[in-house]
Amino acid sequence: MRMAGAIAGALLITGCGGSGKGGTTDVAKKPDTKPTAAPSVPMETTVKKATWTDRDQARQLKVAPIRLIRGKDADLKRVRLDDNVDGMVPFYLTVSYTNTGKATLERPDPEDNFTITLADGTPGRPIELMNMNPLATESAVPKECDKGGPATLPPGSTGEACQIVMLPKHRTPAIVSYTDEASGALTWKIGDGKGYAGTNGLMAAGQSADAMWQDDNRDVPMTVTLTGMRKGDIGDLSRFQLSAEQKKMTPYYVTLRYRNRGTHTLLPTMQDGVAVSSAGGQRIQPMTFMDFSTPGNGVGDCRSAVAHTRLKPKSSLTMCSVHMMPAGDQPVAVTFKGEGAGAHQFGWRVP
Structure with a gap:
């Protein structure tokens, strides 16, 4: 295997x-x-x-x-x-x-x-x-x-x-x-577990980076900031239908702030570019849930979509995503990969 x-x-x-x-x-x-x-x-x-x-x-x-x-x-x-x-x-x-x-x-x-x-x-x-x-x-x-x-x-x-x-x-x-x-x-x-050089090009939580996102085939410049990450419990998701494999995992909640530096309004789908990199070498994409509208169990503020919301020029929006970590693995970085011309991937050390 x-x-x-x-x-x-x-x-x-x-x-x-x-x-x-x-x-x-x-x-x-x-x-x-x-x-x-x-x-x-x-x-x-x-x-x-x-x-x-x-x-x-x-x-x-x-x-x-x-x-x-x-x-x-x-x-x-x-x-x-x-x-x-x-x-x-x-x-x-x-x-x-x-x-x-x-x-x-x-x-x-x-x-x-x-x-x-x-x-x-x-x-x-x-x-x-x-x-x-x-x-x-x-x-x-x-x-x-x-x-x-x-x-x-x-x-x-x-x-x-x-x-x-x-x-x-x-x-x-x-x-x-x-x-x-x-x-x-x-x-x-290996060694100190930090790659000897420490950051390996990663930012600290709270630092910002320029990015690009696409909406209606238009490239919109943004600033992206990791504002927090916290470990949850699988019981947080008890009201959602999970597979047997998912029930053995641990949820992590990642919060990023996006600022629209362009001139066009954005549909807030930026979580599609967020991932958590693990010590086991996996790139874990966000979970998609049908409804986070009802608060409770610690995840009410961590939505996979923000309904009826648009990110207007010169405005900011904070969004949260849920990433399911396999048993025994651990997060080491949060990454964001944009869309459009000049888009690239960057990341932060896990806070």
């Missing part, structure tokens, strides 16, 4: 053959001439209980990241990379997983549920080395990343495997995450 939201780029090594994960080739292997590996990046390595969902059955595990190494462009110079990882560098994340259930696991791959995220919640792009050619691996790629994990894992046994995650060159990772549909998200800090 591959982690939801992760992007797996297929890698093909020039002149290679073989059978993919755990496969072999017919080419004789050269003596190991790899250079000394780079020092490990400091991170939390606490072992945590988790599940690994295989064919819709949740298997019980204990998992942990055990080593993280930042690679170099040259590590994959013989590899044909997908275009979506251009300008990125590899990070080699080695993880361990122990089978705490009663049945032997066949071809387990819980390493695929791990990824690395930046301080603003941007997830890395996990990739796999497929059809490995041993003659093309004389690089700094760790040995454990040249092969897959164990083919089977009996009860009580522990396996190790490597996940290669591509991240932008000039950004520093902040969090390792493990996500499974049956147990939500687990997270571990």
Whole structure:
């Protein structure tokens, strides 16, 4: 089971053959001439209980990241990379997983549920080395990343495997995450958990940024300010019909103020551009509810729409949106992406 939201780029090594994960080739292997590996990046390595969902059955595990190494462009110079990882560098994340259930696991791959995220919640792009050619691996790629994990894992046994995650060159990772549909998200800090640089380009709550929004095919300039964010309780939404999965989540209420700097009146639909980025690398859009007109349970002031309202030029409007966070995950940033010419995405650190 591959982690939801992760992007797996297929890698093909020039002149290679073989059978993919755990496969072999017919080419004789050269003596190991790899250079000394780079020092490990400091991170939390606490072992945590988790599940690994295989064919819709949740298997019980204990998992942990055990080593993280930042690679170099040259590590994959013989590899044909997908275009979506251009300008990125590899990070080699080695993880361990122990089978705490009663049945032997066949071809387990819980390493695929791990990824690395930046301080603003941007997830890395996990990739796999497929059809490995041993003659093309004389690089700094760790040995454990040249092969897959164990083919089977009996009860009580522990396996190790490597996940290669591509991240932008000039950004520093902040969090390792493990996500499974049956147990939500687990997270571990890398360094101080702030990406070392701290803000990674994020603003503090209360700061404003210029944006653009469209109404009736007209671009309208705005100023957008995050005024608050608070954690709710699933009981707040008891009068709304929720799915079984949503009932396991936690609502977060995000409030932004919009000021119309243009000359045209705006229909207030700006929540469409709001999202909460999570430690698990997810981008969580606002929930849409049919009616918030009746106050109560703490959400009466957090509306998905403001009926019979328009945002007039030189006027401001404060709006609130509800974002449902999966179990175990946590918000790290609020982002806004505008519409129209010159529109871009910006964000704030979670207050």
